[in-house]
Amino acid sequence: MIELDGVSKEFDGKRVLDGVTGRVEDGEIFAVIGPSGAGKSTLLRLVGLLDTPTAGTIRINGIDIHASKEQSLRIRRTIGMVFQKPAVFNTTVAENIAIGLRFRGVERRTIMKKVRGALDMVGLAGYEERRARTLSGGEMQRVALARAMVIEPEILLMDEPTANLDPVSVEKIEELVIRINRELGTTILFSTHDMYQGQRLAHRIAVLMNGRFAQVGTPREVFTIPATRDLARFVGIENILEGVVVGREDGGIASIDVGSTRVRARSSFGPGERVALCIRPEDMQIAPAERGVGNPGGNTLQGTIISIVPRGPFSRVTVDCGFMLSSILSWKKVDDLELQEGGLVVVSFVPESVHVVSAGES
CATH class of the missing domain: 3.40.50.300 (P-loop containing nucleotide triphosphate hydrolases)
Known part of the structure; x- marks a missing residue:
């Protein structure tokens, strides 16, 4: 037309x-x-x-x-x-x-x-x-x-x-x-x-x-699946991490070094390539450290809650895992898990929820 x-x-x-x-x-x-x-x-x-x-x-x-x-x-x-x-x-x-x-x-x-x-x-x-x-x-x-x-x-x-x-x-x-x-x-x-x-x-x-x-x-x-890092940021993907691919596994899963932490993600990038990892807040789970999170084959990171900010009927929970990660939880979920600022938690997400783009694209 x-x-x-x-x-x-x-x-x-x-x-x-x-x-x-x-x-x-x-x-x-x-x-x-x-x-x-x-x-x-x-x-x-x-x-x-x-x-x-x-x-x-x-x-x-x-x-x-x-x-x-x-x-x-x-x-x-x-x-x-x-x-x-x-x-x-x-x-x-x-x-x-x-x-x-x-x-x-x-x-x-x-x-x-x-x-x-x-x-x-x-x-x-x-x-x-x-x-x-x-x-x-x-x-x-x-x-x-x-x-x-x-x-x-x-x-x-x-x-x-x-x-x-x-x-x-x-x-x-x-x-x-x-x-x-x-x-x-x-x-x-x-x-x-x-x-x-x-x-x-x-x-x-x-x-x-x-x-x-x-x-x-x-x-x-x-x-x-935004095409670039800038697009990911514009469409509201709050968690964008930069790293380097250090290895590949069967099934298209790559191991990526993000600072001192290794993250698993589905990706076609090869070892040595610099990439940006895009993770939507709603794709992450958070639980108190003493409870842990069952996530076999996924990513499990420990961290400290930095802030809990209301967002309509939800709350934006930001955790310092050596880098900042934010998740969106309902108020009831925050209360049920007894999450508080300063609390130790475990953050988890599956490799398939991580969208990987070149770190050089903008």
């Missing part, structure tokens, strides 16, 4: 996008995540024909969308867009939603029918005569979504659509995104600063870093 071929964009001599290449398949939900200032909004504006690339080509259904003004206009009519900050006119909700249909010359009777249908879709039936600017932020964003969808676009672009909304409004918008995709088959390309939102909604995710897609894959691939 959408092809990005070496797309670059400069502003005042500063290159924001630097050869972005990738594709969005017909009918999928595709999320773009990345650090602030990475160029997510710029990329969506280029796809939405609100700006032109400095270099490279963007194709929709095989057509270069910036090749000619006539083609650009025709493609633009197939695209709906929702911005981070809801843009509403100082008029009624119905008038706000109808604007795209009026530009297309649709007759009034059909417009009102479509507007009512769009309002029903976003859960705002009966809001036709309300003043748009009197609505809450979440309601205004649903009006913006209704305005984008009333023209029945093939592609829906959403630039951080829930960035400024409360959790209840976020949930409603996310439910709408999934419904629009499933029931209408609309291809959805959206950017988000909320990585968990990307996991919840997207069929595939692209991580935009240093002006390019650093990795594209399913949510599981991006968040559990």
Whole structure:
């Protein structure tokens, strides 16, 4: 549906996008995540024909969308867009939603029918005569979504659509995104600063870093097997250790020296190679030292609890094992194990839970 071929964009001599290449398949939900200032909004504006690339080509259904003004206009009519900050006119909700249909010359009777249908879709039936600017932020964003969808676009672009909304409004918008995709088959390309939102909604995710897609894959691939150390850090893998491969065992298990400690991990790297070990907090077990942890064939390390920090219904427990390791446990688990700062514990994890990348990659 959408092809990005070496797309670059400069502003005042500063290159924001630097050869972005990738594709969005017909009918999928595709999320773009990345650090602030990475160029997510710029990329969506280029796809939405609100700006032109400095270099490279963007194709929709095989057509270069910036090749000619006539083609650009025709493609633009197939695209709906929702911005981070809801843009509403100082008029009624119905008038706000109808604007795209009026530009297309649709007759009034059909417009009102479509507007009512769009309002029903976003859960705002009966809001036709309300003043748009009197609505809450979440309601205004649903009006913006209704305005984008009333023209029945093939592609829906959403630039951080829930960035400024409360959790209840976020949930409603996310439910709408999934419904629009499933029931209408609309291809959805959206950017988000909320990585968990990307996991919840997207069929595939692209991580935009240093002006390019650093990795594209399913949510599981991006968040559990990041391609580089920097990507691992960005997607929330808190435990990243550097070491050197010192040996290999049968079954693809490598022995890796991390300081004065040896860690076993599934890896294809050979002896002498410097690597980074990425271990998700939820893949580690912690128990008081006197109890121990049954983990035959795995990694068992002794250490001292440095901190126990609340994180919603969970706690982040950080242990000094000669290097720092953090695990995520429920409050009840922390209480049941009687874990306390300064306490001696055993940390364990299996070799298969360790994702190994080159220490030289960034």
